[in-house]
Amino acid sequence: AQSVTQLDSQVPVFEEAPVELRCNYSSSVSVYLFWYVQYPNQGLQLLLKYLSGSTLVESINGFEAEFNKSQTSFHLRKPSVHISDTAEYFCAVRGTYKYIFGTGTRLKVLA
Template sequence: AQSVTQLDSQVPVFEEAPVELRCNYSSSVSVYLFWYVQYPNQGLQLLLKYLSGSTLVKGINGFEAEFNKSQTSFHLRKPSVHISDTAEYFCASWNFNKFYFGSGTKLNVKP
């Protein structure tokens, strides 16, 4: 069965520090991977996606993610976070015509 695991439910970090949000997927076949961000009282907004090609994917707001097939991971990173990055982040995979979402990671950026 397909699944997406986000290892951290909450990540506190100080402003201007780097951050990594972890995501692991389970799949025995090709998979397409996504990161979405959800700000309070809003829907999900696409940050970035990996469909094929370069394993390092750059997204909006300075975020990037690296697809690692051997470790079945798709971790999200940002070298320097802002207060405005405080939100919940969801990792997702698409395979066999279906989306699978992780349970989300709440990023709390402190001044």
């Protein structure tokens, strides 16, 4: 069975500091991985995805994630965060029809 683990429920970080949000997955089939962002009282928005090819994927707002098959990880990173990055971040893996989500990491950017 597929599963996703986000070990950090909350990550506080100062503005302009780097951040890494951790995601580990378990899957016995081809892996399609996603990071979504959720702002308060809104739906989830796709941040970036790994389907195949280059193991490093980037979003338009400076986030990147690296697919590491040997460590079964898909950690999300940003070299310099902004106040506006404060949100909840979900890692997900796609199954046949279903998507398995992690429990989320609340990123709090401090001034």
